[in-house]
């Protein structure tokens with residue numbers, strides 16, 4: 251399946267037809283998890299999954315993987331298309347396999363990785379995607395969050411660290427496997 255060319259809305263999520271528009275992706279995923287999904291949420295998920303495959307860890311992978319992680323609640327509660335779910339899990343598993351083999355220098359720096367559990371809500375997790383593509387955006391986001399008083403914000407390097415991203419992929423895969431099990435044998439069922 252060549253989802254990259256089949257997803258009609260892909261230009262909405264690219265800058266100059268080429269680079270990931272992380273802010274648009276963040277908005278769309280935030281909409282998905284707050285029940286205001288974009289026009290073609292399933293198409294967007296397949297496209298994000300396809301784009302994640304083969305991404306260098308220091309490139310778009312942090313934003314793409316975190317977007318799929320944040321979107322997992324949409325997948326758990328709304329998605330009922332087995333092919334879309336398989337696209338997500340396949341890309342996350344491949345990313346996890348690659349990232350978990352790379353070093354994480356933060357074993358003794360506990361605050362480096364963001365801790366999503368400490369944050370307010372899934373929509374906020376999704377909004378964080380916009381800050382992962384560019385350090386200036388991250389700094390701006392960090393300043394806003396400091397005012398909000400939430401903990402577990404992490405550092406720019408920590409938010410893009412392979413060890414952190416591999417852990418996000420594992421958590422998402424576990425939640426998605428649970429969702430798939432609840433659909434039953436057939437898949438494609440209407441909940």
Ligand SMILES: [Zn+2]
Nearest residue numbers: 354356411413
């Ligand atoms: Zn790390």
